[in-house]
Amino acid sequence: MDYILSLLASPEAWIALATLIVMEVVLGIDNLIFISILTNKLPEEHRERARKLGIGMALVMRLVLLGTVAFIVQLTEPLFEVFGQGFSWRDLILIAGGLFLVWKATREIHHNVDPDPDAAYSESDKASIGVTAAIAQILVLDLVFSIDSIITAVGMTDHIPIMMAAVIVAVSVMLLAATPLANFIHHNPTIVMLALGFLLLIGTTLIADGFGAHVPKGYIYAAMGFSALIEGLNMLSRRARARRRASQS
Structure with a gap:
């Protein structure tokens, strides 16, 4: 209790909290765009529930990951080298997440521009996906962004309660913004292609970061x-x- 009270009385702790909240909100934009596009493929009556469940479960996952922050930091240790370039678990996770984003965005772009989508997609691939599949994809991508943001946060503060408070505030903002953003994308078809382009860009930068080319x-x-x-x-x-x-x- 004394530890929490000392943090509350520390101006440095409040500055660190504000900085982390801004960082988490900005980094959450990527995730929010993905969630909006993904859940818009669900039947309308399931969209908001899927967003809330996905983001809520992502919050729990982030808090659990913060409880294992010592292990997360170790993910930056090199596992092996290829042509002199070291690769850690963090690098492999970023590369896998980037490839997933590029694949998903490319597939959605193809689906949007194909003049005869029925010929290219099976019945199960058409307009909607399952709620469970949508939530699973939200959690997978959130895991990628969470590990990267936690490693960044560790360099800004050593206090786990500050990190947890920042995550809770940032995810609360995501919950509030998810439905309005998804509805805006849904009602403006040209925005969909722009958002998919963003996902391609983000996926490519994740892959580049995994290979050591930080953008x-x-x-x-x-x-x-x-x-x-x-x-x-x-x-x-x-x-x-x-x-x-x-x-x-």
Whole structure:
């Protein structure tokens, strides 16, 4: 109890908490885009429940992982070398997660642009997937992002309660934002392709990071923000043209 009270009275602890919350929220954008696209493939009556279950179970998983932070840190130790490049468990997890994202995004892009999707997809692959499968995919991807964010957080603070508080706040923000973001993507079809492009970009950077080619996150989010701004201007332009056509008819 004295330990918690000392943290509450420490300005450094509050600064670390605020910094970690911002970091977790920013890193959670990637996950939130994936969750939105994935759950939008479910029947409408199951979408919100799947989002809440997936994000809620991801929160529990993150808190459990924080309880094993000493083990998580050891995942950065090299396991083997290939042509002088060392690979750790963290690297292998990032590569696997990146490949999964690239595969998933490419598959969804193909499904969206295929003029005859019925010929390329079986009945089980069409409009919807199972709730259990959606939650499982959410947890798999969250595991990849969680390990990376925990290793980053350890470099910012040694206090587990601060990390846990930051995760709880960030996941609460994700819960609040998940449904509005998913509905926005669902009602704006062009946003779907942009979001899938984001997932391709994120998957590629995860693979690059796993191979030791670190790409600063700021560049990634700046590119995503610029693309989103351009798409927003395109949406405003399309609406303005639609209003002009309506007023002339």
